[in-house]
Amino acid sequence: MGFHIARAQVLEEDVAALLDRHFELMRAQSPAESCHVLPAEDLAAADVSLFALRDQGQLLAIGAIRNFGDWGELKSMHTAQEARGRGAGKAMLTALMQEARAQGLKYLNLETGSGADHLAARRLYEAAGFSECPPFGDYVADPLSVFMTHTLREPEQQGM
Structure with a gap:
């Protein structure tokens, strides 16, 4: 695979379009009170690092980390x-x-959906070492949400 992952800006045309698709999909899959997708403008905040994955220049995926000091989401x-x-x-x-x-x-x-639409995502996170946890930060228990956590270690501590 020729994947190239780099920091991205919400104003990049292809990034903005994929963020819009993501936002619309998340809003369609969950009622407003159970949907925690960030609008694009919030992904431009100083505490958020947004990344884009491209293959031969074509945007395939996006992802972000919101930094809360000792931990991230x-x-x-x-x-x-x-x-x-x-x-x-x-x-x-x-x-x-x-x-x-x-x-x-x-x-x-992370917080993700509990339904069938989010099963592939939950499996991906589990395969990477994430496990279910109680709600964190400002989240509250919600039957439509699954909360997961992963303790980070240096690569050499993971046998990489």
């Missing part, structure tokens, strides 16, 4: 529908975990 992980099954999501998740380590974060948290 994965946000807006999304692989374009037409690019699914090519390993882009796994590559993006691996890169985001490496970035979190580089930022000195001790652990990463």
